[in-house]
Amino acid sequence: MPQIMGEDASWAVCVEPRNVGKTYSILNDSGILNTEVEIKQISPDLVAIPITDVEKAKELNFSPLQLDLRFRKQLDPHNRLKKIITDYLSEIEAELLLDIPNTWQKVGDMAIFPRGSFSNGWDELIMRAGEGFWAEVAEAIFVVKIGIGNYIDSGPMRQSRVQLMCGDDGWVSHKEHGVNYVFDATKVMFSQGNLNERGRMGRIAKQNATKDVSRIVGSETIVDLFNGIGYYSLQYLVHGNIEHLHACEMNPDSITAFKRGLEKNGVADKCTIHQGNNQRTAPQLTGKADRVLLGLLPTSTAAWPLAVNCLKEEGGVIHVHENIEEYEEGAKQKWLEETVEKFNQLAKSIGRNWQITPQPLQLIKWYAPSVRHVVLDLHFSSTN
Numbered sequence: 299m300p301q302i303m304g305e306d307a308s309w310a311v312c313v314e315p316r317n318v319g320k321t322y323s324i325l326n327d328s329g330i331l332n333t334e335v336e337i338k339q340i341s342p343d344l345v346a347i348p349i350t351d352v353e354k355a356k357e358l359n360f361s362p363l364q365l366d367l368r369f370r371k372q373l374d375p376h377n378r379l380k381k382i383i384t385d386y387l388s389e390i391e392a393e394l395l396l397d398i399p400n401t402w403q404k405v406g407d408m409a410i411f412p413r414g415s416f417s418n419g420w421d422e423l424i425m426r427a428g429e430g431f432w433a434e435v436a437e438a439i440f441v442v443k444i445g446i447g448n449y450i451d452s453g454p455m456r457q458s459r460v461q462l463m464c465g466d467d468g469w470v471s472h473k474e475h476g477v478n479y480v481f482d483a484t485k486v487m488f489s490q491g492n493l494n495e496r497g498r499m500g501r502i503a504k505q506n507a508t509k510d511v512s513r514i515v516g517s518e519t520i521v522d523l524f525n526g527i528g529y530y531s532l533q534y535l536v537h538g539n540i541e542h543l544h545a546c547e548m549n550p551d552s553i554t555a556f557k558r559g560l561e562k563n564g565v566a567d568k569c570t571i572h573q574g575n576n577q578r579t580a581p582q583l584t585g586k587a588d589r590v591l592l593g594l595l596p597t598s599t600a601a602w603p604l605a606v607n608c609l610k611e612e613g614g615v616i617h618v619h620e621n622i623e624e625y626e627e628g629a630k631q632k633w634l635e636e637t638v639e640k641f642n643q644l645a646k647s648i649g650r651n652w653q654i655t656p657q658p659l660q661l662i663k664w665y666a667p668s669v670r671h672v673v674l675d676l677h678f679s680s681t682n
Contacts, residue, residue, distance in 0.1 A: 308335045310346035311360045315437065318345050321360075322440045323407035327473050330354045337440075340365065376400060378438040386427045394419060403490055406470030408443035408483055409436070410460055415446055432464035443470070450487055457551070458487040471562065475500045477536045478562045481527045481555035491663035492529065495673060498660070499530045499617075503538030517541045521587040521608045523576045523601045524594040527555040530617075531591065535565040543569045544583050546576040580604040588614040595671060596621040606644045613652050613678035616641070621665045622672055634659055634674060641676060652678040 309332075313321045318337070325331040325347060332348035339345045346365050349355050355362045380398055387394060399415045416424065424431050432444050443465030451457040460483050462468050468484030475497045481488060506518060518540045522531040525545035534540055547553050553573055560566035572579035580601070587608040592598040597620055605616050622633045638656050645652045657675040665671045 308332065308348050308365060309350075309352050309355075309362045310335075310338075310348045310365050311355055311362055312340070312344045312346050312365075314343060315339070315345050318347065319437050319440050319442045320407065321347055323442060324358065325349060325355075327406070327471060327478075328354060328358060329473075338365075375439040379435065382434050382438045383423075386423055386431070388423075391419075391423055394423065402439070403447075404441065405483055405488055406472040407441050408445055408465065408468070408470045409439050409441040410445040410447050410483060413447040413449065436464050443468070445483055457485055457549075458483060460484045475533065477532045478559065479527060479529075479532065479555075480558040480562050482551060485551040486527055486549070486555055488527070488529075489663075491671070495660065495662050496529060496533055500533035500537045503534040503536075503540070507537065507539035518588040519586055519610075520544070520589045520591065521580070521583050521605075522546060522591040522593070523580060523604060523608075524592065524598065525556060525571075526552045526593070528559050530593055531569075532559055532563060532565070534589075535560070535568055536563050540568065544572060544586070545569055546572045546574075546579050546583075548573065548575050576601055576604060580608060583608050585610055590614070590616045592617060593619045595619060595665065602641065603644055603647075606641065606650070607648060609650075609678060611650070612680050613650075616676045616678070618674045618676060619662075620672055620674070621669050624668050624670055630659055630670075630672065633672075637674060638676065641678075645678065650678075651681050653681050654678055 311321060311325065322331065330349045330351040332350045335348035337345060337347050346363070349362060352362045380395065383398055384395065397419070399411045401412065403410045436442055436444050444463040445460040445468065446463060448459040448461060451459060460468065462484050468482040470481065470483055472479045472488065474493065477500070479488065518534075518538065520531065520534055520540055520543045522543065523546045525531055525547040526549070528535075528545070531543055531545055535543055545556065547556065553571060556571065557566075560569055572583075577600075581604070584607045588610060590605040590608050592601060592605055594601070598618065609616070618637065620633070620637075622629060624630065634656055638654055642654055645654070655677040657677065660673040660675070662671040662673060
């Protein structure tokens with residue numbers, strides 16, 4: 299194929315239409331997908347996906363071409379999805395066009411549609427379309443796998459219960475804030491609503507790693523009492539210059555995912571996993587932590603005494619996650635003050651005379667009407 303060297307020429311990887319979703323994910327995860335330029339079908343058998351790094355693409359075994367991709371407006375996956383479905387619609391099914399999902403969560407190479415998507419009235423169309431329907435949906439929105447959301451298990455394991463519609467398995471590798479999260483999306487949850495908080499943890503880790511005057515310069519020991527797949531702990535392991543991280547977790551699926559994440563990010567040597575209920579595993583970490591993460595919702599109150607016990611004698615930082623009800627004015631401030639007092643009493647109960655300094659409350663997301671997910675950073679310092 300001739301290379302076009304026009305004024306607006308761009309480098310691209312060319313693949314067959316059926317491989318667009320997989321290639322898109324590879325290029326995106328590698329950080330060389332050019333989102334400034336439109337993906338373009340240049341022939342019936344080839345689609346050009348623009349890239350930013352030719353040498354990196356070659357390392358990934360692609361053969362980049364320079365093509366004239368002048369259009370800067372991104373292809374709209376919503377329109378592509380609508381076209382795929384329209385091709386299958388009969389006249390009496392036209393109302394289904396109004397029921398096409400317009401949102402989905404993308405994790406790695408999987409798109410997860412909201413619970414209830416493609417349900418009422420869709421059975422006959424999907425049956426008529428045959429086995430290839432979900433693969434076409436995946437291709438239309440540039441992914442490889444498709445899942446349908448479900449109610450998250452309310453038990454201690456917090457299983458996602460996503461139903462896999464397309465793909466060999468639910469495993470994905472999702473890059474966010476410079477960290478690769480690896481997990482089975484059909485078994486463990488991954489909340490997009492916590493995106494900014496995961497990023498904040500990464501920024502704190504970077505700041506502490508570059509401080510030149512601090513008692514915790516590059517030597518923090520961190521305890522995550524509700525580690526999951528490493529939602530917050532991986533940010534510290536990847537971006538911080540920490541001494542060690544102790545990850546407490548009881549869900550075997552989360553632990554399997556976390557181990558893969560540790561290997562993927564190259565930080566397994568800085569982490570110890572403590573499997574089981576933290577009421578049993580955390581006491582062995584008494585007095586070891588500069589920082590404790592309490593990332594459980596709707597509340598982590600049962601682990602507050604454990605968190606205080608984990609702190610070193612000179613103090614440290616505890617990040618407290620909580621769902622608080624905001625049915626009346628001043629609810630956030632009231633919860634903050636009550637929380638500081640409870641931690642003060644817990645500290646005194648183990649003979650610690652600490653000054654507790656609360657930082658500005660972080661408002662993460664609305665969890666339900668009038669119920670907000672917040673994070674409170676508490677700094678504990680010795681007054682002796």
